[in-house]
Amino acid sequence: MDAAEQFDTYVRLALARYGITVDEVDLAVMRAAEQVYGPPLDALLAADLSDVAPEHDFDPSRAPSEAPAQ
Amino acid sequence: MTEHPQDLTLREQARAIAEGELDATELLEATLARIDERDGPLRSIAERFPNEAARMLAEAPDGPLHGVPIAVKDMFALPWRAPRDGAALNPFGVGPGESAVYRRLRDAGAVIVAVTNMHELGAGSTGHISAYGPCATPWDVTRCGGGSSGGSASAVGARLVAGAVGSDGGGSIRYPAAYCGVTGLKFTWGLVPPDGYTHGFASMGAPGPLCRDAEDTRLLGGVLLGRPLASRRATTLRLGIPSALWRDLDPEVESACRAAVDRLAEAGLEVREIDLEGLEHVVTATVIRLGIEGVPDAKEPLMRELEPQLSPIGRALGKYRLLLSAAALVKVDRVRAQLRRALARAFADVDVIACPTVPAPAPPIEDPAVELPSGRVPADFANVRQGGLGNLAGTPAASVPCGLTASNLPIGLQLLAPWREDEHLLDVAELLEQLTDRRHVEALPPLARAASAVAPSSE
16 A cells, blocks of 8 residues: 555544545545645654643743743 | 825824814725725625624714724624634634624724635635635735735735734734735734634634734724834844744845845844744644644534535645644644743844745735745745744734835735734834835735726815
């Protein structure tokens, strides 16, 4: 099974889990999106962010309250 | 008064009405006539309101925008109309009512004359997909007006209205402002109450004004915020240049934006290179956050009703986002923390950050991709790289006109300021206007150079 087939199978099965069907147009759009956004998503998933502390009091209207040295 | 009243700035309209030089009823009629005259190829207006606007005018209190027509993006509830989010309906169940944006405009005496077109469900930076048809820039009606607040920017650029309200969840005020040659300001997150805003649930989006220049943006912005946006001298400010946001740009965009920074430096601003850790993940972080945040708020029956009426792209991406992993979302929030801290550190050394708003000018509606030195990419992907930072961080951000390409397409310079220092952006924008003799904010698109209908008062 090539990568495109794997992707299509994954999409169909994963969405079927939620009772959602996909047609060929859906798959074509998703393949195009995956081509553009897949590599940076993989890079994010592979990135080691363990030294970035979560922002526990997150408030986007203000600067972060803590700014630990990195 | 000999010129069409919609060729006046927002502040000139307000002043002329207050001083009895311009009749607000005639202004409203002239505005509706100009929309009818010019909007056909733009599709910037989703719906116009002659009756409701006349009623608002009859009841308008004294205020800074008394009698002045304003257009509002299709994301805000009005008493007579539910927002549709650029689709057949909004899936979040926001019905007709008094959104915060409506209340603030009404209380300032403004007249809501129309709802503006927007990219379907706010999910794009180009505006070429919408239930109302693709929105064009008045500079070339075969090219995108931007998204998602494309209608607001296009309507202001074409001189249909002097001020419009947009919203910005991933650059959605700034990209259209750049494509249409107008000034757009995304406020610091949370400064305008979220009620009646279809994406009020989001941690990324904020409403904001789009106008021809910084002074008008200050006026309309002050109304939306419910407090004046004070001005101060910009020449003492320090300007930060993040090198990562100055890479892989269309040469004309880079040249115009660098020239703008050079002018500001010559005027006395101290310019410093800065480094922002985490920028390499800004596209993914923005796209995932934007894609997922609306999921819990979308009502299942409304989604079922909407789905057959969505564009094929909108329908497919609505399904695709359900496949995004929770692990990615957790990492996105770490990136967000990293970027916010990096910005906080940077703002200890600089007052405003500058970079191109979009890496390339408005792409064709038929094929919304851009050519960059690295190759051809979808405009959405390229744009979010420049605009996502302000949304992930929550900081205020603006796009100001700074040039035209050889083919007469506008170029925008993006400015970011620290949280709750929204005013600084307009201080810098006003200084840039002065330094360039206002030629970028007064440049007229071809569509607005055509002979215009004359207002009843001037006949």
